[in-house]
Amino acid sequence: MPNIELSTKDLSVFYGEKQAVKNISLDFASRQVTALIGPSGCGKSTFLRSLNRMNDLISGAKITGEIWIGDDNINAPKTDVVLLRQKIGMVWQRPNPFHKSIYENIAFGPRYHGIRNKKKLDQIVEESLVKAALWNETKDRLHTSALALSGGQQQRLCIARSIAVSPSIILMDEPASALDPVSSAKIEELIADLKKDYCIIIVTHNMQQAARVSEKTAFFLMGELVEYDDTSKIFTNPSEKRTDDYISGRFG
Numbered sequence: 469m470p471n472i473e474l475s476t477k478d479l480s481v482f483y484g485e486k487q488a489v490k491n492i493s494l495d496f497a498s499r500q501v502t503a504l505i506g507p508s509g510c511g512k513s514t515f516l517r518s519l520n521r522m523n524d525l526i527s528g529a530k531i532t533g534e535i536w537i538g539d540d541n542i543n544a545p546k547t548d549v550v551l552l553r554q555k556i557g558m559v560w561q562r563p564n565p566f567h568k569s570i571y572e573n574i575a576f577g578p579r580y581h582g583i584r585n586k587k588k589l590d591q592i593v594e595e596s597l598v599k600a601a602l603w604n605e606t607k608d609r610l611h612t613s614a615l616a617l618s619g620g621q622q623q624r625l626c627i628a629r630s631i632a633v634s635p636s637i638i639l640m641d642e643p644a645s646a647l648d649p650v651s652s653a654k655i656e657e658l659i660a661d662l663k664k665d666y667c668i669i670i671v672t673h674n675m676q677q678a679a680r681v682s683e684k685t686a687f688f689l690m691g692e693l694v695e696y697d698d699t700s701k702i703f704t705n706p707s708e709k710r711t712d713d714y715i716s717g718r719f720g
Contacts, residue, residue, distance in 0.1 A: 470497035473667035474519065474556075474637055479533035479543075481514050481523060488514045490691040491533070496684075498636070501659060501668045503678035503699065506688035506714070512671045515688070516639050519669065520556040521549050537637075554581060557630030561642040563622030565614035565629075570597075570606050573614045573625055577633040592632050599665075600628035601658050620651025624658065631662070638662065640670040644677065656681050675715065679703050687711045 474496045481489040489511040496502050504512040514523065521542065523529045535543045542552055554577075566573050574593040583589060593610070597603040602624045606617075614625055623643060630638060640659075644652035659668060659681045672678050678685055678699065685702040687695045687710075695702065695711045706712045 470500060472496065473498040473537070474669075475534075475536040476515075476519075477534040477536070479515070479518060479535060480531070481511070481518050482530040482532075483526070484528045488691055489518070492693050494686060494693065494696060496637070496667050496669055498667045499663055499665070500684065501663050501670060501682040502684040502686065503682035504669065504671045504686050504688060505673075505675060505678050506694075508673070510688040511691040512686075512688045513641055516641055516669060516671050519637075519639055520553050520558060521547070522558065524549065554633045555635050555637065557633070557635040557638040559623070559626050559630055559638065559640045559643045562646045563619055563626050565617070565622050565625050568614060569611045570614050570617070570625060571610040573629050574632045577629060581633060596628040596632040597625075599631055599662065600624045601654065601661070602628055618651070620647050620654055623647060623651070623655060627655075627658065627662075631666075635666065637667045637669070640668065642671055642673060645673065652677070675703070687714065689714070 472495045477493050479489060479492045480487060492515060504516060506512050517523050518531055519535060523531055531543060533543065534541045537555065566576060571593055574596050575589045578589060578592050594603060597606055602621060605621060614622065617625060644655045647655065656677065662668060670681065682699045685697065685699040686693055687702065689710060695706055695708045702711060703715060706715060
């Protein structure tokens with residue numbers, strides 16, 4: 469049995485009176501990729517953002533239910549959200565590097581968490597860029613602006629930045645949707661490599677991508693979890709008619 473890294477129990481998200489996510493209970497295993505699929509507005513990105521409390525930043529948002537990492541319910545009021553976001557990295561749809569050098573983008577998080585030793589920071593920067601398959605392309609220009617990188621390189625830099633603080637879980641919200649096909653393929657290769665060390669949860673509109681990169685798939689519809697199973701089963705023999713209709717393009 470795979471080791472469960474994160475679990476939700478009856479997780480709901482409300483924006484004012486509107487319930488965007490309805491009583492979702494899911495387990496996410498370490499060293500495994502789980503894809504969240506479904507039509508636009510079905511709640512998958514809202515669900516993803518709740519896993520590291522990013523919805524706290526949205527006015528009028530209310531979250532009920534439980535999110536467990538080990539013995540900690542991170543939805544509890546006492547949770548240190550800064551430490552939580554160190555454990556759970558986030559990669560957004562569009563690359564968002566800081567207006568700093570490549571080196572400073574990676575070193576920012578470790579410095580924030582108290583690492584000051586230059587040798588240690590150099591090591592973290594190199595290891596993070598190697599893990600993000602970006603070291604060879606950037607090692608001779610670490611102190612140039614991150615904004616000079618291509619879109620695909622910037623997204624890999626954002627992945628490197630998220631892993632520099634040693635998370636155990638990486639959330640990805642459509643990380644390749646703003647990229648060209650070649651850059652998208654590199655991101656997929658990177659995900660396949662990173663899952664050896666991390667629990668990865670990815671929201672994607674691209675069903676072929678979900679089929680390629682994930683072991684498990686969860687299908688969301690109108691805020692509900694319709695079906696969750698092995699990716700191969702979801703895409704070839706789903707249990708629910710609504711899943712089959714979505715996969716085969718009859719709606720969504």
